Amino acid sequence: MSSPSEGSRQERKQRTRQAILDAALEIADEESLATVSLRQVTKQVGIVPTAFYRHFASIDELGLALVDQSFASLREMLRDVRRTSAELRGVIEGSVAVLVEHVHQRREHFRFIARERTSGPPVVREAIRHELELFERELATDLARLPNTQAWSGDDLRIMANLVVTAMVSTAEAIILAPPNRPDVEREIVRTAVTQLRMIVVGAANWRSR
Amino acid sequence: MSSPSEGSRQERKQRTRQAILDAALEIADEESLATVSLRQVTKQVGIVPTAFYRHFASIDELGLALVDQSFASLREMLRDVRRTSAELRGVIEGSVAVLVEHVHQRREHFRFIARERTSGPPVVREAIRHELELFERELATDLARLPNTQAWSGDDLRIMANLVVTAMVSTAEAIILAPPNRPDVEREIVRTAVTQLRMIVVGAANWRSR
DNA sequence: CCTTTCAGTGAACAGCCGTACACTGAAACC
DNA sequence: GGTTTCAGTGTACGGCTGTTCACTGAAAGG
Numbered sequence A, B: 001m002s003s004p005s006e007g008s009r010q011e012r013k014q015r016t017r018q019a020i021l022d023a024a025l026e027i028a029d030e031e032s033l034a035t036v037s038l039r040q041v042t043k044q045v046g047i048v049p050t051a052f053y054r055h056f057a058s059i060d061e062l063g064l065a066l067v068d069q070s071f072a073s074l075r076e077m078l079r080d081v082r083r084t085s086a087e088l089r090g091v092i093e094g095s096v097a098v099l100v101e102h103v104h105q106r107r108e109h110f111r112f113i114a115r116e117r118t119s120g121p122p123v124v125r126e127a128i129r130h131e132l133e134l135f136e137r138e139l140a141t142d143l144a145r146l147p148n149t150q151a152w153s154g155d156d157l158r159i160m161a162n163l164v165v166t167a168m169v170s171t172a173e174a175i176i177l178a179p180p181n182r183p184d185v186e187r188e189i190v191r192t193a194v195t196q197l198r199m200i201v202v203g204a205a206n207w208r209s210r
Numbered sequence C: 001c002c003t004t005t006c007a008g009t010g011a012a013c014a015g016c017c018g019t020a021c022a023c024t025g026a027a028a029c030c
Numbered sequence D: 001g002g003t004t005t006c007a008g009t010g011t012a013c014g015g016c017t018g019t020t021c022a023c024t025g026a027a028a029g030g
Helices: A009-028 A038-045 A049-054 A059-087 A091-105 A109-118 A121-142 A153-176 A182-209 B011-032 B038-043 B048-055 B059-087 B091-103 B107-119 B122-143 B155-175 B183-207
Strands: none
Touching: A009 A038, A009 A049, A009 A109, A038 A049, A038 B011, A049 B048, A059 A091, A059 A109, A059 A121, A059 B011, A091 A109, A091 A153, A091 A182, A109 A121, A109 A153, A121 B155, A153 A182, A153 B183, A182 B155, A182 B183, B011 B038, B011 B048, B011 B059, B011 B091, B011 B107, B038 B091, B059 B091, B059 B107, B059 B122, B091 B107, B091 B155, B091 B183, B107 B122, B107 B155, B122 B155
16 A cells, blocks of 8 residues: 555666665765765665665766766756857857856756766776767867868867866866855856857967968 | 984974875875875874874864975976076977976876865865965966066956966876876877967967957 | 973774675565 | 565674874983
8 A cells, every 4th residue: 555655666766776876976075976985875865775786786886877967967068058059149158158057957967077087986087087078079069160160170179179178167166166146256257267268269260270 | 223213303203294195195196085094094104093193183184284285396387387488489388398297297296186176175175276276376477478468457367377277287187197108198188288278378369459 | 310292102992884694575477 | 376576674794994092212301
């Protein structure tokens, strides 16, 4: 009559799995994935420590699952950037606005990537590095559609994409770090990001045409 | 006759303190400062765990001391950049070369900053953020001496310095991550860094003069 | 020379860590 | 309806964690 929860067995398993991922993400947010213990996570979920192994073989594997989910958020953002860029002028302003919106919506995912990229378990670090490289390539194809970039080499597009990604990761970090409910601080960050993107775009164009 | 080691009492204390810092830096390099335990460190130094407290009140305090030493390395680099930039043409190439050299020489310090900036204990994170801000300001005054920047606002100089620091931190990370004894890979990183700095400098100049 | 200082010692503590193993009981299957 | 599957349970283990406290013995100071 009264099940411990709704749904079929595999639905319930999936829900527990997601609860573990959410709990780990939340705990890791305080310091880093390296400080997340299996026991903390399971306690927060409300299951016994050993039940963890029904879902993941190790914390590393859990970390890789978090990488997947975090990059899903990142790609969602890229889709939004493409959609809004097609509509109207002000590509740079629009893109930064989308970035800001997504960082707020999926704050923990963006912070996870920024953080574990340099500090996580080696496997996780490697996975993030790889995903970021793919992401850069995707961005490079978008940049190729900008005006004044038709004659560029693939190399130069990749270099520019790398710089843009670096600057945007840094912008995301700044937004995350900023105190909440301070629209003035955030507007300043946006202004900096927009200016930096302009420097990059205009600079790349002028440098190439020489 | 045979002392446990040379030197006066406070000299020996200073040497032990440095040994603790070195050991912590080495252990943190594997994952992060958050995974460094007092017992690991003291074991590596060859002293008993409780002796740690004769030098630091906590791991956090040790972390702050590491921030100091790491930024000393960073400032040493900036001094070298200034010295070589004054001599000759090719400011960008010269500066990147200096960066590469210093990253190799003080690899663990650079990695420590890049890593703990986002993942360390909150106090350490905050200290690094603050030091990086000072560093950016220092760099901004240097950038003001470049050609075509006389008319710039302080704001724009700061924004540009921020972008340069971001790009150089990213370059340092790439060098550290690169497999050793692969001059081809490293040359590619240098080429990317130089191109990116050119994009920034040329772009900033052109954008401003409009 | 006698006293004070203090870096390093060593035992003991309570608490958390990952993981092993045998188990239960309800859902899924035939 | 009887059997199988399997998410979650409960106990137990050795090992590592930070921190306490009283101590030793050599260097520093009067």
